[in-house]
Amino acid sequence: MMASTSDTTGIRIGMWIFLYSEIILFGGLFVLYAVYLYEYSELFAQGGKELNRIIGSLNTVVLLASSCTVAASITAIQRGKKGQAMACLAVSIFCGLVFVVNKYFEWGAKIHHDIYPNSATLQDGEPGLNIFFGLYYVITGLHGLHVIIGMVLLTTSLVLVHRGRITASRYAVLENSGLYWHLVDLIWIFVFPLFYLVL
Amino acid sequence: MESSEEHRHIVGYGQLAVVLALLLALTGVTVAVSYIDLGFLNVPAALTIATLKAALVLLFFMHLRYEGPIIRYGFITTVMFLAIMIGFTFWDVAFR
Amino acid sequence: MTTAQSYLEHSSPPGRRGWKAWLLTHDHKRLGLMYLWAILFWFVLAVLLGLLMRTELMGAGRTIMGAETYSSMFTLHGVIMIFFFGIPAIPAIFGNFFLPIQLGADDVFFPRLNLLSWYLFMFGGGFAIFSLFFGDGFPDTGWTFYVPFSISSAGNVSLTVTAAFILGMSSMLTGLNFVTTFHRLRHKGMGLMKIPLFTWSLYATAWVQILATPVIAITFVLVVLERLLAIGLFEPDRGGDPLLYQHLFWMYSHPAVYIIILPAMGVISEIIPVFSRKAIFGYKGIVYSSLAIAIAGSLVWAHHMYTSGMSDVSVFVFSLLTFLVAVPSAVKVFSWVSTMYRGSIAMSPPFFLSLCFIYLFTVGGLTGLVLGAAGTDIHVHDTHFVVAHFHFVMLGGTGFAFFAALHYWWPKMFGVLYRNRPAYVGAVAAAVGFVFHFVPMLILGMQGMPRRYYDYLPQYETGNFLAGFGAYLLVFGLLLMLLNLVLSLRGRRTAPANPWGGTTLEWTVPSPPPVENFTATPEIKDFPYDFSEIVANSKK
Ligand code: HEM
Numbered sequence: 001m002m003a004s005t006s007d008t009t010g011i012r013i014g015m016w017i018f019l020y021s022e023i024i025l026f027g028g029l030f031v032l033y034a035v036y037l038y039e040y041s042e043l044f045a046q047g048g049k050e051l052n053r054i055i056g057s058l059n060t061v062v063l064l065a066s067s068c069t070v071a072a073s074i075t076a077i078q079r080g081k082k083g084q085a086m087a088c089l090a091v092s093i094f095c096g097l098v099f100v101v102n103k104y105f106e107w108g109a110k111i112h113h114d115i116y117p118n119s120a121t122l123q124d125g126e127p128g129l130n131i132f133f134g135l136y137y138v139i140t141g142l143h144g145l146h147v148i149i150g151m152v153l154l155t156t157s158l159v160l161v162h163r164g165r166i167t168a169s170r171y172a173v174l175e176n177s178g179l180y181w182h183l184v185d186l187i188w189i190f191v192f193p194l195f196y197l198v199l
Numbered sequence: 200m201e202s203s204e205e206h207r208h209i210v211g212y213g214q215l216a217v218v219l220a221l222l223l224a225l226t227g228v229t230v231a232v233s234y235i236d237l238g239f240l241n242v243p244a245a246l247t248i249a250t251l252k253a254a255l256v257l258l259f260f261m262h263l264r265y266e267g268p269i270i271r272y273g274f275i276t277t278v279m280f281l282a283i284m285i286g287f288t289f290w291d292v293a294f295r
Numbered sequence: 296m297t298t299a300q301s302y303l304e305h306s307s308p309p310g311r312r313g314w315k316a317w318l319l320t321h322d323h324k325r326l327g328l329m330y331l332w333a334i335l336f337w338f339v340l341a342v343l344l345g346l347l348m349r350t351e352l353m354g355a356g357r358t359i360m361g362a363e364t365y366s367s368m369f370t371l372h373g374v375i376m377i378f379f380f381g382i383p384a385i386p387a388i389f390g391n392f393f394l395p396i397q398l399g400a401d402d403v404f405f406p407r408l409n410l411l412s413w414y415l416f417m418f419g420g421g422f423a424i425f426s427l428f429f430g431d432g433f434p435d436t437g438w439t440f441y442v443p444f445s446i447s448s449a450g451n452v453s454l455t456v457t458a459a460f461i462l463g464m465s466s467m468l469t470g471l472n473f474v475t476t477f478h479r480l481r482h483k484g485m486g487l488m489k490i491p492l493f494t495w496s497l498y499a500t501a502w503v504q505i506l507a508t509p510v511i512a513i514t515f516v517l518v519v520l521e522r523l524l525a526i527g528l529f530e531p532d533r534g535g536d537p538l539l540y541q542h543l544f545w546m547y548s549h550p551a552v553y554i555i556i557l558p559a560m561g562v563i564s565e566i567i568p569v570f571s572r573k574a575i576f577g578y579k580g581i582v583y584s585s586l587a588i589a590i591a592g593s594l595v596w597a598h599h600m601y602t603s604g605m606s607d608v609s610v611f612v613f614s615l616l617t618f619l620v621a622v623p624s625a626v627k628v629f630s631w632v633s634t635m636y637r638g639s640i641a642m643s644p645p646f647f648l649s650l651c652f653i654y655l656f657t658v659g660g661l662t663g664l665v666l667g668a669a670g671t672d673i674h675v676h677d678t679h680f681v682v683a684h685f686h687f688v689m690l691g692g693t694g695f696a697f698f699a700a701l702h703y704w705w706p707k708m709f710g711v712l713y714r715n716r717p718a719y720v721g722a723v724a725a726a727v728g729f730v731f732h733f734v735p736m737l738i739l740g741m742q743g744m745p746r747r748y749y750d751y752l753p754q755y756e757t758g759n760f761l762a763g764f765g766a767y768l769l770v771f772g773l774l775l776m777l778l779n780l781v782l783s784l785r786g787r788r789t790a791p792a793n794p795w796g797g798t799t800l801e802w803t804v805p806s807p808p809p810v811e812n813f814t815a816t817p818e819i820k821d822f823p824y825d826f827s828e829i830v831a832n833s834k835k
Contacts, residue, residue, distance in 0.1 A: 127534025
């Protein structure tokens with residue numbers, strides 16, 4: 001990564017600090033969500049019903065599983081099992097891909113039904129629904145961007161493991177990519193109930 | 200401060216699998232609960248479950264359990280700041 | 296020590312030559328200098344803009360510019376002064392240069408990330424310049440970019456907030472680097488209560504940079520998205536609430552004013568004991584008050600919104616909390632004054648500037664209480680009283696501390712001594728000009744002159760004329776000090792390792808410091824401000 005030292009704790013501290021800032025980045029959006037949920041609780045529930053719970057749940061499962069395999073890849077590398085580590089990473093990346101494809105279809109269907117920022121339906125409909133879907137697009141969009149960045153990081157780690165640059169004695173890059181990926185998962189753990197399950 | 204000569208805790212596959220199972224179970228619970236109307240408890244219930252899940256991911260997948268004080272306190276500070284951001288805004292919104 | 300090789304002559308990583316030795320450097324000291332030149336450029340630019348505005352205001356009616364130009368001017372002035380000067384100045388220049396040295400380290404923890412921060416800073420600057428000449432011209436929204444105007448304004452808001460977003464990343468990464476360095480690279484023998492106060496203040500600031508900056512990042516992203524997609528998140532007729540923008544904006548921007556002032560307080564805490572030849576009074580008090588300011592400063596954002604129409608409960612709570620922040624700030628002022636009491640004062644330009652800081656900052660803090668009390672704030676909100684208040688804190692405070700730091704550390708950074716007389720003349724001119732500039736503005740504000748207008752009613756003319764006169768004197772003083780410093784680089788008088796009798800680690804290494812900072816393992820004192828040795832030596 002950016003440090004030339006061998007102090008892996010220090011490198012992890014740096015990564016965690018970065019994650020704190022990511023949490024607050026999404027936090028700003030959750031402030032908006034909280035206030036608008038308070039103001040438009042019924043319309044938010046109505047909006048939530050229009051989202052596809054099946055896809056939402058599926059994506060949750062996929063992300064949780066991928067988080068687990070990323071954690072497992074670290075265990076594998078710590079034990080010096082290169083092949084296992086690579087397999088775990090490949091599964092995680094694949095899960096990420098599934099997630100993105102699902103999101104693509106989900107957004108596509110919504111846009112098809114004329115629900116997207118500034119669409120006629122939202123403009124003429126209830127203001128609360130406009131806000132709900134506005135937040136939905138912004139939050140899942142930003143989250144999706146993070147999924148893609150996370151996949152790039154995981155792929156990089158995979159390549160580095162393959163080339164023997166990440167080993168049992170030196171795996172800070174893998175660890176930090178993993179931390180980033182878990183963050184993506186963490187955010188989704190909150191996004192899922194807040195958008196798909198609000199009553 | 201902690202020394203950089205540390206030996207790192209290894210979380211075994213078995214443990215990870217148990218955590219994943221718990222996470223999936225909680226996902227099931229939260230979906231199931233969402234079909235029951237708990238009145239004003241709906242959102243708190245969903246958030247409590249989400250927080251439990253987040254805690255599992257943090258403690259085991261992200262190894263927060265095994266990290267030193269700087270990372271742990273830093274994380275707590277972050278969460279507190281987030282709580283203040285949301286909470287203090289409600290001094291305004293809730294009393295308009 | 297004779298073999299030490301100055302960082303100005305030897306690159307890190309070794310072997311780089313020419314422009315590469317600078318633009319690809321990992322050396323925190325060189326990066327500090329690179330920030331220095333970039334930030335000075337912006338500072339002088341914004342000062343000149345301020346002077347132009349002041350010139351416009353010297354007479355009623357249109358003097359040299361019209362309403363639109365004036366609006367763009369104060370926006371540009373505000374954006375530069377906050378994002379390009381106030382926030383980065385002390386941490387990025389002096390923090391980069393001295394934090395590792397004061398900790399006994401050879402560099403920051405992530406040297407390459409540090410270089411990236413510098414590039415982000417320059418890149419953000421490039422964006423801002425670009426937005427001046429591109430499209431529909433620079434925004435006229437004020438540095439606050441309040442919705443709905445920032446969404447409907449024709450100016451180039453998107454580009455400008457993107458610039459601020461990039462600068463935010465740079466600032467946040469610098470904070471990340473400082474925190475990690477503080478914890479991981481501190482000399483083993485340096486316990487928490489042996490750390491110099493400047494470094495402590497940077498540590499507290501760094502946490503604010505890390506946790507508050509993302510809020511403005513996401514807020515600016517939302518402004519851009521609103522302009523591009525018209526989602527309506529802040530638009531009342533689409534269900535949005537414009538006040539939430541203000542909440543989010545100040546959630547960052549209020550902590551940001553503590554990013555601006557905390558390092559300045561750290562600088563003063565270094566300078567006062569050195570020139571009083573006396574240990575700082577209440578070392579722990581200053582450390583804890585830095586942390587307390589960082590925390591409490593994050594709880595008071597809505598005191599910028601008393602008249603916005605938010606709830607009365609909120610006005611009450613935030614007003615109450617605002618008064619709490621005054622306590623740790625006052626603790627520091629008392630500590631500085633008590634340090635000087637019965638010290639053996641040695642007058643010098645940095646010390647003189649620090650005295651100006653204490654005086655001006657105190658006035659800024661006290662006028663802040665007038666604004667913090669909801670009742671009086673309603674009377675002076677959005678008047679020149681507010682403008683004068685924050686210039687007292689940001690120019691009288693951070694600005695003077697910045698100049699104090701320049702004069703204090705210049706010999707160490709460049710290995711040359713500057714001439715004292717022009718420095719004193721400049722400092723006196725700046726201080727007197729400052730009072731002439733901003734005291735009339737306090738009065739004008741109380742009489743009801745609103746801010747952000749290029750014109751005013753005839754009864755305000757005397758005050759504005761005085762303020763304009765003060766501004767010229769102030770700018771003359773500032774530029775004289777800078778010129779004097781720059782001229783010293785001709786290198787007529789080389790500086791010794793410890794020209795002032797400082798006790799922190801940077802004064803134990805040669806001036807300018809060697810590439811690796813310490814050629815021998817530094818010796819850590821039990822207390823960073825122990826002057827017994829210095830005093831004993833001077834008696835000999
Ligand atoms: C020689 C120095 C300076 C001069 C002559 C000056 C002058 C001015 C003037 C005339 C205004 C516009 C007042 C109005 O009509 O509303 C202004 C606004 C402002 N100044 Fe300065 N200033 C100086 C230094 C600084 C410094 C050092 C800072 C901060 C670090 C600063 C930050 C600001 C900000 C944030 C605004 C408000 C912009 C807005 O309304 O959006 N200024 N200044």
